[in-house]
Amino acid sequence: MANLATKIASLKLDNPTILASGLMDEDAGSMKRIIDCGAGAVVTKSIGLKSRDGYPNPTVIELETGFLNAMGLPNPGIKDFEEEVKKIKQSNCVLIGSVFGSNSKEFLELGSEMQSFGADALELNMSCPHAKGYGVEIGSDSKLVKEITSCVKDSIDIPVFVKLSSNVTDIKKIAMAAEKGNADGIVAINTVKAMKIDIDIKAPILANRYGGYSGKAIKPIGVRCVFEIAESLDIPIIGVGGITTGEDALEYVMAGASAVQIGTGIYYREIDIFNKVCQEMNMWMNDNNIKKISELIGVAHK
């Protein structure tokens, strides 16, 4: 049995698979189920200061090789989310709290709350491709990324990760800004901005028109982003985008990721995808005589 344990900053995980933000993580029961299916950690849905319904349906549709979504950051608001965090933390799992705001003050307030509820780390969502005033609108401005990250880092003790989008000219530059703001790690990537038009209706299907593409199709984009970031940064990276198998996860690890997140893969391989991916990584490592996952992090750079 190969050793799959990994470390991201001070966060220790039994295995490198993490539930990605926004899928099966609106309540404690769902996150518990994911943990029971073998995930090394879970990220909560991105939470804001006030409750938001998100966009009207259709919010999610399937395409040839992935899914397109424009949820619009639905969430019950940080106050109502307290009981979910406290409940899931009773089961002694590693919980990463995802938050979104429109400025450093909001991010800081949300981060402090998440920390006080008991989250083990924070993920700052600066990459949602379809919410006005949030997400990538912030995450494409390296000055803002640095400012928000350092503001949160100054007052927060748990590790802080910054989640980035591939929808920028130079993701290295943004990642470097986060590192300069003292981020403890980078999460890459969020969904890729995309659209689907129905030719009978002659209009986009998603109510928000634009959405974010996830699943198999975006894996090469995610792997490229992780590789580029790893070339220029020293802090750990969490790779995400299109992972459905152990081989996919290993690709991200070799590009430079210390851990991976899985979202849409749940559709293709059901909820126990976390166990399956770990088993497949383990098998490959045994076959290739690799004892520890850490031996593989970034090997593709040589």
Next chain:
Amino acid sequence: MNKPTITKIIKTQMETKDIKTLKFYYPGKMSPGQFFMIWIPGVDEIPMSASYINKEDKGITFKKVGAATSALFKMNKGDKIGVRGPYGNGFNIKRGKTLFIGGGTGIATITVAVEFAANKKFSSDVIIGVKNKKELFFENRLKKFINKVYVSTDDGSKGYKGFASDLTKHLLSKNKYTSVLTCGPEIMMKQILSACKDTQFQASIERYMKCSVGLCGQCCLGNGLRVCKEGPVFDGKTLKKIPEFGVYKRDASGRKIKFK
């Protein structure tokens, strides 16, 4: 593929003042209790159980309650809607005597299940419950498959005066049933569950839905049970372990809303 297929409405039927049936071309197999996501372009996409299941076409029967159902209500033969699905598990309808109970718009889902049982020559009784007789629908359709249709109205304007759950208790004490299958207000279904001691129980649950393919987590209850995928029909054993059953649901933002 889980994206809407555009189809045309081939027939409409008024059931009551504010309940309507739309039938549309949508070939394929499905089970009673399964549902579709119905897209009304420019308005919304909402979950709707099948109320008619034929080889080539399907039907939905709904009450006008808000923007999406009002837009559907205005539709006529020839109008276009988008349909994806069917989704969910559906009822497990078995041999033996079944008591079906439909409350309110839940009558739509229960009726197609009764039709399925009748086609298989399974024996069944059915209760349909509404507040006032003006809201009653599918009574005549049900009478085609079943000799006696029990009706309950809260105000006694027709049939048994009182809740469908009280009439259920009465029938359970008089007759022997192998199983009880129900769809309707959650509080009604919870009361029926507690009356069901040894009788097997299945209920179709409604939760706010977005993806309907088991990804987004919007519809989850208990320990991550997805109503769109592991449901919408759950058995009594499962429901007894879910503390929020009959107590609260979540709105589109994920906030808890208590049932009244």
